[in-house]
Amino acid sequence: MTITLRPLTPADADTLYTLAYGANRDWMTWDAPYFAHPVPDRETFARSGLFQLPFVAGILVDQTLVGTVTAYYEDDELKRWLECGIVIYQPTGWNHGVGSQALRLWAHQLFAHTDLPHLSLTTWSGNVRMMHAATRAGFREEGRLRQVRFWQGRYWDSMKYGMLREELPELR
DSSP, X not given: OOEEEEEOOGGGHHHHHHHHHSSOOGGGGTSOTTSOOOXXXXXXXXXXXXXXXXXXXXXXXXXXXXXXXXXEESSTTTOOOEEEEEEEOSGGGSSSSHHHXXXXXXXXXXXXXXXXXXXXXXXXXXXXXXXXXXXXXXXXXXXXXXXXXXXXXXXXXXXXXXXXXXXXXXXX
């Protein structure tokens, strides 16, 4: 299995829409489910902010698009705090190391295109796969905001992970 990243373009909108909002939307259960994420129509999705983010790429497994990696500045004016994220849309892509390898590749690209010393990632304590992928990719747990995310009748922790430039693992 070969995992690569490539730039996304608006031409990918239809394929991504089908991946994300087709028959299986299980990814929405894990991607900040405590926020309302209405399902857009195809045209709205094609015009969405996804393609406007400062950094976005497609995750390919053996040349097939399976997800996205993104990054945006938390401090939009200063551009000194870069937050990244990942979504693998279909469950068939989960639990095979795709996420951790894609995150590792993404960290390399982000550090190569910025002079920032730190890269961050946020998830929630119910997304055990994401926490594991972040750790395997070389991110370290930097913070835990206890019981601030409410979903399915209970509170969950918000988990903050980070990586310093000098901690960037070698690509294998």
